[in-house]
Amino acid sequence: MSDPTIDRVAAATPAPVARKIRGLSDRAIAWIFVAPTIFLLLAINIFPLIWTIRLSFTNYRANRLNREPEFIGLRNYERILTDSDIWLNMQATAHFLIWTIIFQVLIGFTLAWLINKKFRGNDLWTTIIVLPMMLSPAVVGNFWKFLYQPQIGLFNYITGFFTGRDPSSFEMLGQVDLAPWAIVVVDTWMWTPFVMLICLAGLRSIPDYIYEAAEIDRASKLRQFFTITLPMVLPFLMLAVLFRGIENFKMFDLVVQLTGGGPGSVTELTSINLKREAFEKWRTGYASAYAIILFVTVFGLASIYVKALNRVKDR
């Protein structure tokens, strides 16, 4: 039985085109369909990557188009990897990365564990908790800037209420000791729901009969948690940690909106620093080498991520 849609398309195809297509093999037709995608991929992803690698070995500056770039070998890499300021930026990124992951995993897992219990309004709570994740980072950045205002900010008022301090006596985004924590709080607020959803998927994949068997063996709730729940959710948790780790390593928009890298450079994460080198100081060759270092790191982490993903899939 023939498909009327196929017949209609075949009838509408001009005779010379139809003749040409009839002469092509299945493999050739497949290539014709895939070619535009491959071309776009090469033009948008692969070519810029190769070009960046090439530029990273030169002293090219994009604001001096008349000057020929000179080949300087590995000097850009050498400068970056011995620069103590960049090392400090990496430490700022590490502070942000480690604390956001710790908080997101702890709060996310606890929320998932609570949501997994059957209670009234379960779905409504899940929707409310997931809301911050749906917002744009630019919106969240602006929104939290108001919350952190020392005079009118709700965050300062609530903190002041619980600690007894004057709300206008501290500035979350303006103090060197508080600003790194301010960005951690905002990222945790925004992305904990994501970790919660992954943990929830892990918790819901555990079959009930395992808990029933444990009950029969008189295992306590604590024992059940440590010998059933935690080990079975662990691959999912690993996945969430890796995903958030990769994302936060590249974090740019949220922090730029909140602090712009300040005060001083205490919240200047690597991607903000990279943008400054490339588009404020116009050291394109140097910035390219910097970008390649970050790319290799993210690529390495992504390889581990894919491996963890496959392990979860095999389960």
Added chain:
Amino acid sequence: MRDFLNGLVRLRRGSWEMVATIIIALGVIMLMQPFALWAFTYSFVTTLIGTVMFIIVSHFPE
């Protein structure tokens, strides 16, 4: 542990991927640690070796 060592000797994917993963993780830790500048200097090479190794060993038989 014995399976892991056997896998290394017989060029099996699982064991070698584990080694590459450890090298990548070591490189990332070296990149972000606040203790020694020399570790930061050699972090990129370590991560690069781990990543290239991961790409190669992921083609080894299971």
